[in-house]
Amino acid sequence: MSKKNWKDQIKSLTDNDKGTGSENENKIATTAEGEIFLIDENVPNNVIKRIDKEINSDEINIPNEFVDLLIGKRTGKNSSKVSLLEMPIAATNILFRSIALVKSIQFNAKSRPLQLKLFEDEFKTKQNAKVSLAINIKDISSNVRSDGTVTGRREKVREAIDFLQYNLFVWVVGKNSKGQTVDTKLSYIESPSFTKGKVFFDMNVFWFEQLINLKFYNTTLLQLPKLLGNTRHVVFSIYLERFDSNKWFQWNYKNINELFDLNYSDANSLGKGFLREVRHKLDKNSLKSFQYRVDGDTIWIMPYEMKNLVGNSNVELKSSTLEKLDDNYFANYLARRHQLSKKKKESILDIIKTSNGDKNILKSAYEEFKKHCRRKEIKVSVLKFTGEDFLNKWNTFIFEEYKKTERFKAYPNGFPRV
Numbered sequence: 305m306s307k308k309n310w311k312d313q314i315k316s317l318t319d320n321d322k323g324t325g326s327e328n329e330n331k332i333a334t335t336a337e338g339e340i341f342l343i344d345e346n347v348p349n350n351v352i353k354r355i356d357k358e359i360n361s362d363e364i365n366i367p368n369e370f371v372d373l374l375i376g377k378r379t380g381k382n383s384s385k386v387s388l389l390e391m392p393i394a395a396t397n398i399l400f401r402s403i404a405l406v407k408s409i410q411f412n413a414k415s416r417p418l419q420l421k422l423f424e425d426e427f428k429t430k431q432n433a434k435v436s437l438a439i440n441i442k443d444i445s446s447n448v449r450s451d452g453t454v455t456g457r458r459e460k461v462r463e464a465i466d467f468l469q470y471n472l473f474v475w476v477v478g479k480n481s482k483g484q485t486v487d488t489k490l491s492y493i494e495s496p497s498f499t500k501g502k503v504f505f506d507m508n509v510f511w512f513e514q515l516i517n518l519k520f521y522n523t524t525l526l527q528l529p530k531l532l533g534n535t536r537h538v539v540f541s542i543y544l545e546r547f548d549s550n551k552w553f554q555w556n557y558k559n560i561n562e563l564f565d566l567n568y569s570d571a572n573s574l575g576k577g578f579l580r581e582v583r584h585k586l587d588k589n590s591l592k593s594f595q596y597r598v599d600g601d602t603i604w605i606m607p608y609e610m611k612n613l614v615g616n617s618n619v620e621l622k623s624s625t626l627e628k629l630d631d632n633y634f635a636n637y638l639a640r641r642h643q644l645s646k647k648k649k650e651s652i653l654d655i656i657k658t659s660n661g662d663k664n665i666l667k668s669a670y671e672e673f674k675k676h677c678r679r680k681e682i683k684v685s686v687l688k689f690t691g692e693d694f695l696n697k698w699n700t701f702i703f704e705e706y707k708k709t710e711r712f713k714a715y716p717n718g719f720p721r722v
Contacts, residue, residue: 341478341510342431343488349434349495349506352427356438356502359404361526362625366403368520371542373472374399375563388472389536389565394445394457394464396529396538398493401439402507403515404526410516423513431481433509434494438502461503469493476510522546525621531589536564537582541590544607549592550640552606560603571598579603586610591629609636631656634667641687642694648722655720661709662720669701676701695722 374388413420427433441456444464448454472492480486496505522545525531532538543563547553557571560578568574575598586593587610594607609632621629635656639649656663677684689697699721706712706719 341428341476341488342433342480343476343478343486343490343508344431344480344482345486345488347432347481350430350432351434351436351506352430353435354438355405355435356504357405359401359443359526361404361407362621363523364400364404364407364526365410365518365521365523366542367514367518368522368546370403370514371539373474373514374539375543389539391467391471391535392460392464393529393533393535393538394460395467396535397444398439398464398468398503400526400529401443402437405437405439406512406515410518410521412518414519420517423516427509427512434506435509435512436504436506438504441498441501441503444503456501458498461498465493465496465503465505469496474510525591528590532585534585537585540564540582541586541592544586544592544594544605547605547607548646549607549609549636552604554602554604557601557603571601571603575603608640609633631663638670643690644694648695652722655722659720661711665702665705665709665720666722669698669705672705673698673701698722 411419411423441458441461442454445457445460446454447457469491473489475487475489477485477487490508490510492507492511494506494508496503498504522542524542524545528541529535529538532541557568557574560566560574561568564578566574566578568577575596579596583593583596591610592607593610594605596603596605598604631653635649635652638644638652639646644652652666655666674686676682677686677689702722703719711718
C-alpha cells in the first residue's frame with residue numbers, strides 16, 4: 305500500500321499556542337500524514353464494530369482536535385470555512401453521546417503505540433470500515449408530558465441528524481478496491497435510521513479515530529448541552545477547559561470573534577454581550593466559569609472551578625462524580641486562596657485521591673486552621689497565609705488531626721505531608 309498524499313487543513317488554534325492573542329490567529333493545524341483509507345462507494349459498507357450500550361458515566365473525554373474541527377475547519381483546498389456553532393442543541397447531544405459511547409476504548413497513540421497498531425490492524429486494513437452507533441432518542445431531544453412521561457422528539461432528532469450529515473464532513477483521498485485514487489466525502493453520520501426508541505447510524509473509520517485517539521483532550525460533563533442549551537456556549541465552555549484555573553490569560557477580541565463565529569465591533573461590546581451572557585450561564589450551570597476584564601482590544605480571562613451545579617436540581621450526578629468534583633474544588637480552592645503552585649495543588653490532589661483517610665485529615669485540618677485564625681485572641685486573616693508559609697502552618701494542623709487516628713499509634717510519623 306502506498307502512503308496517502310493528502311492533507312486536510314483545519315483552521316484552528318493548536319493546544320501549544322494556548323489560543324491567546326492575535327499573533328496566533330493564523331495558525332494551521334494539520335492532520336497527520338501517512339494514514340491510508342480504503343474507500344470505495346461501489347462496495348458495501350463493512351460494519352466491523354457495533355456499539356449499542358447504556359452510558360454509565362457523567363463525564364466524557366473530548367479530544368481537542370475534534371473541538372477544533374467544530375470551531376472552524378476547511379474541507380478541502382477550494383472550500384470555505386464551515387461554522388458548526390449554530391448547530392441545533394440536539395446535534396450537540398449526538399456528538400456528546402457518541403463520544404460517551406466510545407469512552408472505554410479511547411487511547412493516546414503517543415503513550416500507547418500498541419493500542420494504535422491494534423486499531424490500525426482492525427480498521428484501516430479493511431475496505432469501507434465502519435462502526436455502528438446506537439443512541440436513545442430521548443437522550444438527544446425530549447419532552448416531559450403533564451403526567452411526567454419523558455418522550456423523544458423525533459422531528460428534532462431528524463433535524464440534528466440532517467445537520468451533522470450535511471455539515472460535518474471532510475474530504476479525503478484514498479484508494480478504492482481497484483487501487484485507484486479517489487476523493488471521498490466522509491460525513492460524521494452515515495446511513496441513519498430509527499427503531500425502538502433509538503437512532504442508529506454508521507461512522508467512517510476517519511471519524512471514529514478522531515473520537516478515540518486522545519492526543520489532547522479535556523474532561524467535561526456529558527449533560528453540558530442540556531445544562532447550557534446553546535451550542536456556542538457549550539463549545540466556549542469546552543474550550544475554556546484548555547486553560548489553567550485561577551490564572552489570567554489574555555485574548556484579543558478579534559480572535560474571540562473569529563473563533564466563536566461572532567461579530568462584535570469592539571472588546572467592550574463583546575464583553576457586555578457574549579461573555580457576560582455565557583459567564584452568567586456557566587456560573588449557574590457548569591463546573592467551571594470565569595472572570596473577565598477588558599483592556600483596549602484585549603480581554604483578560606481567568607477560569608475558576610465551581611463547587612457544584614448551582615441551578616439544576618433536575619440534573620442528577622452519580623455520588624462518585626460528586627465526590628470527585630468536591631475533591632477537585634477543594635484543591636483548586638486552596639491553590640487560589642493561598643497562592644499555591646500548580647505542583648503543590650497536584651500534590652494535594654494526589655494525597656486526596658490515594659487515601660480517603662488522608663483526605664479527611666487534610667479537610668478537617670484546614671477547618672481547624674480556619675478556626676484558629678478566627679479565634680478572638682488571635683484574629684488573623686486566613687488569607688494572610690500564602691505559599692510555603694501557609695503549607696507550614698497547615699501541616700502542623702494536619703499532624704494534630706493525624707494524632708487523633710488509630711494509625712498514629714503504629715506509625716507516629718506517617719501523617720500526610722503537603
